[in-house]
Amino acid sequence: MTALIEGLPDAVAIRCLARVPFYLHPKLELVSHSWRAAIQSAELFKARQEVNSSEEFLCVSAFEPENLWELYDPTHDLWITLPILPSNISHFARFSVVSTAGKLFVLGGGSDAVDPLTGDQDGIFATDKVWSYDPATRAWNPRASMLVPRAMFACCVLDGKIVAAGGFTNRRKSICNAEIYDPETNVWVQLPDLHHAHNSACSGVVFGGKVHVLHKGLSTIQVLENFKQGWIAHEYSWLQGPMTVVRGKLYVMSNWFIYKQEGESRRMIVSASDFRRRIGYAMIGLGDDIYIVGGVNGPDYWNCSVKVLSDVDVLTLGSERPAWRKVAPLTRCRGTILGCTQLRI
Structure with a gap:
């Protein structure tokens, strides 16, 4: 049986492979059968924790298409499609x-x-x-x-x-x-x-x-x-509305503002008025940020059309003045979000 990387013990080679970003793993599997086995092993994911190369992803499923999930990689600003x-x-x-x-x-x-x-x-x-x-x-x-x-x-x-x-x-x-x-x-x-x-x-x-x-x-x-x-x-006396936790702090969207809930009191962080027409979205924390994912723009007084969305908006909380920005939209999922969570790999 050949070594994973010539000249290196397999235990060391596994730790080298563990530093490769997750989105490249399918390409690593094409190198050889032994690399494929290593990439799909529990040892590799244990090594990712040991060398501090674990990555955090968003996992999202929407109304369209059926039973499909996508992972968002915030480091590389890309979406990865999972099997059905x-x-x-x-x-x-x-x-x-x-x-x-x-x-x-x-x-x-x-x-x-x-x-x-x-x-x-x-x-x-x-x-x-x-x-x-x-x-x-x-x-x-x-x-x-x-x-x-x-x-x-x-x-x-x-x-x-x-x-x-x-x-x-x-x-x-x-x-x-x-x-x-x-x-x-x-x-x-x-x-x-x-x-x-x-x-x-x-x-x-x-x-x-x-x-x-x-x-x-x-x-x-x-x-x-x-x-x-x-x-x-x-x-x-918590506000009603979508909630998420970021770095141990609770945030709530209510009346088109983002609030930080501190015990029984609260502090307004930033306006979310741009999402006034948006329904069926997910609000979730990842890293230092709050993500607003997908949903549908419903009709209003001036516009009767309904628009299915794949947009992703991000609020960075670590800055002195939190501000919204857009990142890569969902590539395949669209519309009302059925499920959304974090995943550390």
Whole structure:
């Protein structure tokens, strides 16, 4: 068996390959069979952490095209198209997405297909299915199913484990159930139930080392700090709107301004009035920045047209005067964003 790089032990060669940017990995695999095996090995991704060459990406899926995901590389300002998610659910939507252990996880959700004759939903509303995408092998794999079928539920990563809570199950019934998944053992375990369910979608955010579950229109936020202790309900005067965490700080878009939430108080950071007509977008933090991704420009008083977007706008928070800028648009995904998260590879 030949060495990966002539004159170097394979352990050293792996650390050299680990410094090559992720977007070039498909080209490295063309060098030889041994290079292909090395690029797809767990050792390479472990070496990327050891030599501090890990990269952060955005993962995005939109209404068009169906079941397609793209990765955004902020260092090289380019998008990488992933293989199609091999789900047999048509018009897959209402799922949750997170990343942990160097993999992307897509959980729950159901079909958003509509019967063209009756206008009724033509498919299952919620499932318990879980998929993971491994960037080493660049393949999707089914994982252990959740204990309960879910759609429109809160999903977060705490201490490397995935917490799923609330949402709706089949027949659109709101639920209080919560569970936790260990990606190392591929096992789901029941958590204490939320204190209450609500007939609206819920979302989750990890902030201050705790999972916060929020229901639209409610000021009560249910907080999980300790897996055994269970949920604690708090009344917070947080603004309603899209939220994201950047460098441990919570940011909210409300009334077309970006605010930094500091405990019970808040501070306005910058105007977001340019997005006044924009709906169905994703707001997410990556590095020191806030990204506004995709969506649709809806009609207004002067213009009745609807424009499907692939735009990506970025707010850099580290500067003295935060300002918006545009980066490379989505290459294939367009329109309403169905899922968006970070992935560290």
